[in-house]
Amino acid sequence: MVDLAHEREQEAKETMEALQNEITRLHELSGQGEALMAGRQDARSGTVLLHDVAQMRSQLETVNAKQDAVEAQRLELETKLESANAELQASYTHVM
Known part of the structure; x- marks a missing residue:
């Protein structure tokens, strides 16, 4: 009878220890899960940032490209203006 009580007490202690170990393991897994979720969120934020960039x-x-086109157009107009001024100067000189 004493042996049976002692055996049950030992089983209860082992069960309690196993449960405590399982609780500790679940806490660790929970922490890892939270870290994983934070990492995923950081990765999503990084992906969004890369897309924005x-x-x-x-x-x-x-x-x-638009600035280059405007600059090319400006240079073309400047060249035409210089050419027109040269023609005007030549015709003015010719008239005089």
């Missing part, structure tokens, strides 16, 4: 880079390239 790529979009801004594309917009900048578009603006630069």
